[in-house]
Amino acid sequence: MSAALDALAPVAGRRRLTDRAMRALLWAGTLVALVPLVLVLWFLLQKGLGALSVDFFTTDPTGNFLGDPGGVRSAILGTLEIVALASAIGIPIGVGVALYLVEYGGQRWFAQAVRYFVDVMTGVPSIVFGLFVYIVLVVSGIGGSFAGWKGSVALALLMLPVVTRSAEVVLALVPDHLREAALALGAPRWKVILRIVLPTALPGLVTASLLAVARAMGETAPLLFTSAIVMGRSWDLGGRMNSLPVQIYNDVSSPNDQIVARAWGAALTLVALILLITLVARFIARRSRLA
Amino acid sequence: MEVGAVSVTAAPPPSVMERGGAARRADPLFKALLTGLAALVLVLIAFFLVFLFTKARIAFAHQGFLSFIFTNDWNPSKEIYGSWPLVAGTLITSAVALVIGVPVAVASALFITELCPRALRQPLTILVELLAAVPSVVYGLWGFYVLAPNLKGAEQVIDDKLGFLPFFGGGPIAGPNYFIAGLVLAIMILPIVSAISREVIATVPADHKEAALALGATRWEMIRTAVLPYSRAGITGGAMLGLGRAIGETIAVAIVIGQSPAIGHSLFSQGSTLAAQIVAEFGEAGSDDLHSGALIACGLVLFILTLAINGAARYLVIRAERAGRSGTRAARAPRPAGGTA
Amino acid sequence: MSNDTLTPAPTAAAPRAAPAMPDGHSMTVRDLHAHYGDTHAIKGVSMGYAANQVTAMIGPSGCGKSTLLRCLNRMHEEIPGARAEGTVLLDETDIYARGIDVVAVRRAIGMVFQRANPFPTMSVFDNVAAGLRLNGVKGVDLHERVEVSLRGAGLWDEVKDRLGRPGIGLSGGQQQRLCIARAIAVRPRVVLMDEPCSALDPIATLKVEELIAALKRDFTIVIVTHNMQQAARVSDTTAFFYLGELVEHAPTDAIFSNPGDPRTEEYVTGKFG
Numbered sequence: 001m002s003a004a005l006d007a008l009a010p011v012a013g014r015r016r017l018t019d020r021a022m023r024a025l026l027w028a029g030t031l032v033a034l035v036p037l038v039l040v041l042w043f044l045l046q047k048g049l050g051a052l053s054v055d056f057f058t059t060d061p062t063g064n065f066l067g068d069p070g071g072v073r074s075a076i077l078g079t080l081e082i083v084a085l086a087s088a089i090g091i092p093i094g095v096g097v098a099l100y101l102v103e104y105g106g107q108r109w110f111a112q113a114v115r116y117f118v119d120v121m122t123g124v125p126s127i128v129f130g131l132f133v134y135i136v137l138v139v140s141g142i143g144g145s146f147a148g149w150k151g152s153v154a155l156a157l158l159m160l161p162v163v164t165r166s167a168e169v170v171l172a173l174v175p176d177h178l179r180e181a182a183l184a185l186g187a188p189r190w191k192v193i194l195r196i197v198l199p200t201a202l203p204g205l206v207t208a209s210l211l212a213v214a215r216a217m218g219e220t221a222p223l224l225f226t227s228a229i230v231m232g233r234s235w236d237l238g239g240r241m242n243s244l245p246v247q248i249y250n251d252v253s254s255p256n257d258q259i260v261a262r263a264w265g266a267a268l269t270l271v272a273l274i275l276l277i278t279l280v281a282r283f284i285a286r287r288s289r290l291a
Numbered sequence: 292m293e294v295g296a297v298s299v300t301a302a303p304p305p306s307v308m309e310r311g312g313a314a315r316r317a318d319p320l321f322k323a324l325l326t327g328l329a330a331l332v333l334v335l336i337a338f339f340l341v342f343l344f345t346k347a348r349i350a351f352a353h354q355g356f357l358s359f360i361f362t363n364d365w366n367p368s369k370e371i372y373g374s375w376p377l378v379a380g381t382l383i384t385s386a387v388a389l390v391i392g393v394p395v396a397v398a399s400a401l402f403i404t405e406l407c408p409r410a411l412r413q414p415l416t417i418l419v420e421l422l423a424a425v426p427s428v429v430y431g432l433w434g435f436y437v438l439a440p441n442l443k444g445a446e447q448v449i450d451d452k453l454g455f456l457p458f459f460g461g462g463p464i465a466g467p468n469y470f471i472a473g474l475v476l477a478i479m480i481l482p483i484v485s486a487i488s489r490e491v492i493a494t495v496p497a498d499h500k501e502a503a504l505a506l507g508a509t510r511w512e513m514i515r516t517a518v519l520p521y522s523r524a525g526i527t528g529g530a531m532l533g534l535g536r537a538i539g540e541t542i543a544v545a546i547v548i549g550q551s552p553a554i555g556h557s558l559f560s561q562g563s564t565l566a567a568q569i570v571a572e573f574g575e576a577g578s579d580d581l582h583s584g585a586l587i588a589c590g591l592v593l594f595i596l597t598l599a600i601n602g603a604a605r606y607l608v609i610r611a612e613r614a615g616r617s618g619t620r621a622a623r624a625p626r627p628a629g630g631t632a
Numbered sequence: 633m634s635n636d637t638l639t640p641a642p643t644a645a646a647p648r649a650a651p652a653m654p655d656g657h658s659m660t661v662r663d664l665h666a667h668y669g670d671t672h673a674i675k676g677v678s679m680g681y682a683a684n685q686v687t688a689m690i691g692p693s694g695c696g697k698s699t700l701l702r703c704l705n706r707m708h709e710e711i712p713g714a715r716a717e718g719t720v721l722l723d724e725t726d727i728y729a730r731g732i733d734v735v736a737v738r739r740a741i742g743m744v745f746q747r748a749n750p751f752p753t754m755s756v757f758d759n760v761a762a763g764l765r766l767n768g769v770k771g772v773d774l775h776e777r778v779e780v781s782l783r784g785a786g787l788w789d790e791v792k793d794r795l796g797r798p799g800i801g802l803s804g805g806q807q808q809r810l811c812i813a814r815a816i817a818v819r820p821r822v823v824l825m826d827e828p829c830s831a832l833d834p835i836a837t838l839k840v841e842e843l844i845a846a847l848k849r850d851f852t853i854v855i856v857t858h859n860m861q862q863a864a865r866v867s868d869t870t871a872f873f874y875l876g877e878l879v880e881h882a883p884t885d886a887i888f889s890n891p892g893d894p895r896t897e898e899y900v901t902g903k904f905g
Contacts, residue, residue: 007740007821008725010733011509012768019509026406029398030415033485036478037422040433047436093328100325114329117336123532123601124594125539127566128343131590135342157335164332190321218426221541224570245428245542252432252546260436267429278424282417409712498749502811505707506763506818507739516762520753 044268051265061247061262069259072266075247077235079270082151082227082243083217090156090216091209094163101164102171103193115168121161129157130222138226148241151227155216162212170204171197203284210281214274220245244270339594347588349581359588365552367572372585374592376554380469380562381593384544385537387473387558392480392537393530399481400488400526405514416489423482431546434475439466439547446470446559461557467549468559475543480533487532491525491611492518525611531604535597541566565589658683658852659704659741659822664718666699666708673699674716675876681822686844686853688867688884690860692904695873697856701824704854705741706734722821739767742820746827748807750799750814757795759810763818777817784850785813786843805836809843816851823847825855829862841866860900864888872896 010016059071097114105111133154138145174197182192198205227241234241244266251263351359354372362373403415446464454460495518503513549561550571563571569586576582657680666674674696681687689697702708703716706727720727727737750759760778761769769777778795782788787809791802799810808828815823825844829837844853844866857863863870864884871881872893880893891897898904 008722008727008732008736011507011735011739015509015512015735015766016733019511022511022514023406026398026402029395030402030407033395033399033422033481034415034418036481037418037425039437040425040429043433043437044429093331096325096328097332100329104322104325105329110326111329114332117332119605120336120598120601121332123535123539123597125541125566125597127539127541127569128339128590128594131569131587132339132342135346135587136338160332188318190318193321214424218424218428220426220428221566221570225573245426248428248432249542249546252428252435263432267432270426271424271429274424274426275421278421496749498745498747499751501707501710501743501745502749502751502814503762504710505705505738505743505745506766506814507735507737508763508766509735512766516766517751520751523753 041271044264044271047261047264048268051261052268056262056265061242065254065256065259069251069256069262072244072247072262072269074235074242075244075266076269078148078227078241078243079217079245079273081235081237082148082223082241083155083213085149085152085237086155086159086216087209087213089152090159090212091163093156094160094212095167095205095209097160097164098167098171099193099197101168103189103197118161118164121157122165125221126154126158126219127221127225129154130225133157133222134225143238146227146240148227148235148237148239151223151241151243152237154222154226155219158219158222159212159216162215163208166208166211167201167205170201170208173204174200203287207281207285210277210284214277214281217274217277218245218270220249224249244273343587343591343594347584347591350585350588353581354585359585360592363554365568367576367582367585370581372581372588374565374585374589376552377563377565377568377589378592379554380548381538381564381566381596383469383558383562384472384476384548384564385534387470388476388480388537389530389534390477391474392477392533393484395477396481396484396529396533397488397526400485400492401514401518403485404489404492405518406510419485420482422478427479427540427542428546430475430479431543434471434543434547435467438474439468439471442471442474450557450559459557459559461555461560464557464559465549465555465561467547467561469548469555469562470558472544472548472562472564475547476537476540479540479543480536483536484529484533487529487608488522488526491522491529491608494525494612495521522611524607528604528607528609528611531600531607535601535604538600539566539593539597541570545570565593655680656682658723659854660719660721661700661704662719662721664700664703664716664720666696666703666716667714668699668711669713673876674703676718677873677876677878679871679878679881681852681854682869683852684848684850685868686848686855686866688863688870689854689856689873690858690863690870690899691873691879692899693858694875696876697871697873698826700873701826701854701856704822704824705738705743707738707743709734739763739818740820741822741824742815742818744808744811744815744823744825744828747831748804748811750802750807750810752798752800754799755796756791756799756802756810759799760813760817763814767818781813781817784816784847785809786839786846787813803836805832805839808832808836808840812840812843812847816847820851822852822854825853827856827858830858837862860888872899874899 056071057076058073060074061072062068062070064070097118101111101115105114133150137143137150137153143149178196178200179192182196183189187195223243223246227243227246248263248266248270251259251266254260254263350372353370354362359372359374360378361375362371363375364371364373365376399415399419403412403419407415443464443466446468450459450461450464499517499521500513503517508516544564545567548563548567550563550567551561552563552568555562566589569589572582572586576586659681661680662678664674664677665672677696677700689700691697699708704720708714708716716728718728722737722740726732727741751762754762757778760781761774764774764777779788782791787806790806791810794801799807802810808831812823812828829840832840841862844855847853855863855866867884869881870884870887872879872887872891872895874895880887880891880896882892886892887896888900891900
């Protein structure tokens, strides 16, 4: 027996076994993590596809507990309108705060405090935003009681920190030599920011915004307290308004099978919308790598 | 112009060295605008706390602050607001979520960063992230109609077999219950815990991993000796961020927990959480100031809880990532030389 | 003959068996090629490493000397996209042969890296014990072997009072010797060193060089270095590499005083590199 063969004797069986077992376990853990995704998508398609029809998209919910429940037109329109207004409020403010942090704030205490509280806001449960807007805008009776635009405000609060955090990362990636080149040409700072920094970072900002939109679109709790507690049928942002998540929530525990089927259809629609936006966001992110 | 008169050379034309008043004011204005937006965030947070507190005060005054949290009796019709059943429900479901979700998330993070072929890394990452794209209400719907009925049999068996343990053996089990809620929460926190674990694990220097391999460590032994000890703090932080999510998660839990504001006999009983109960009673509370005040107080407790947990979590994650970047690490409490076990 | 049956002598790191190959080579490389993706880093190198001697590998950056070193204990393949073909013998066993356990290869052929890399979460003791624990060494045995290894690395007197402190609390030179102790604790046949002194100050470098001279009694040592004085000081034979090929391998004296190849001469006289 040579010394080398001895030295190269395979490691103890127990160690090899442990290695194999742990590798298998980690692989299994990854599979387990993906099982819910597959199951959710499978059941969404299985139960949701059947509910889809022309009527499903073109009629409003009737509000009847028995008989024809109607479709989800008002819910889709409501979701699109509420989220659009929320984006119009939340994205500019969110990007503005990020611009302050990157272009002016630096490491001074005020900027650090803003950064910290933006982080805090990302962790605040969405229901708390809903409660806040409920107290400030609904209870006080500003512009009536429940209204679509109040839901938009709640969603905007939810989007703001998400937008700010990712926008800050994207803006920080804009190389300093671009800013300096423009400043050296005699351009004032605000023009440098609007003409150089923002356009350079635009694709990243769009991605960040779209991901925030996707997140806001699926939120239910803030809307329950602000936009609709009834089967709203209007698409006037000044009045009570229906939305897909709230519609699903209201339909879930119904004893009427048709209404439950509508919930699955609405869920499929909502997930499809969100996935579409997420995919577009990822696509834009991939097309333009700033760094 | 006086400046021009003092100067030896001819005064420069004002259009070159000086800008017109409007142009000069534009810069500070722009800066003020952005600073104002940033200040808005701080004002909002301050508003937040003040408004929630003023509305919740009536409930705290009625019940007493400690009593509000620790009294095990939530009975709006008798104007008794002890939110302990809700707090306990929140803790129970979150604990279940952590126990199930964190190991799976960390396993997937380790597999993706250390074991899987490079080509699979990106697709697997995207698939795990996709779990975060499914809205809460859809998880609720799925949990209610798919998970709860299909797991009922298995839950009954476990409940009966473990009946000798506290919090098991509650007789016939309910469709919606703590366990189902925790399971749904586990799925919902999985993407964030996995993402943060991946980030932290990726900061483990290749040096340390190679040192382990060069000693003749198997791949798992490398993970155990070089990767896990190094990233433990960061993974803990990720788990706590997941906990913050689980505590505040509302709609999915509201659908699958049964919304019954009393502590159940077993893990498989109906119950409620702070967030779920707010949703359940909000409509009926209406203009009853005390009742809605109590619900807002629940929201405030929730807010403070998540604030504390997220703060601690963020501290751990940031510290871990910084340590990873600089390649060194704050020294841990040393083990004695003989500390073999 | 196996070392594992012998109890450790308290003074030496591990008693050595005589080399098995008739030419006195502990390791032999035959027609080795290594690639990183499309880059052909090593182009058909053949050479031997004499048992209980120090072989230095020198050459300009990118000449493949570090890659070759990493091929000697199959660490090369840990880099994504890297692969190697050819024969690497430990005595007469091909470590690239099918059925050879890569983990066992690395246990038999240890490695010390460019940057001292003690495990940051472990104490001095635990660092040295890390490899031993993997192999199931416990209790009194473990303590003995940790002490022997630390003595072997010339570090015992400096750290015996702070075995429980973190390994990264030591100075740079001590950390590198701690890594050497960790490597020799598992009693490898060969110790590979990848520019072990490049991050150290001159005094710490000197200590490590003295250590290398002492270690060759028990181990076959292969060292990659940028520093030609160091190669001249510590090695018995020196191999010069250029553009992925072995130019010349000869006794160190000959390489530095009377090189056979003009490229070697230009390099050792400082004309390039």
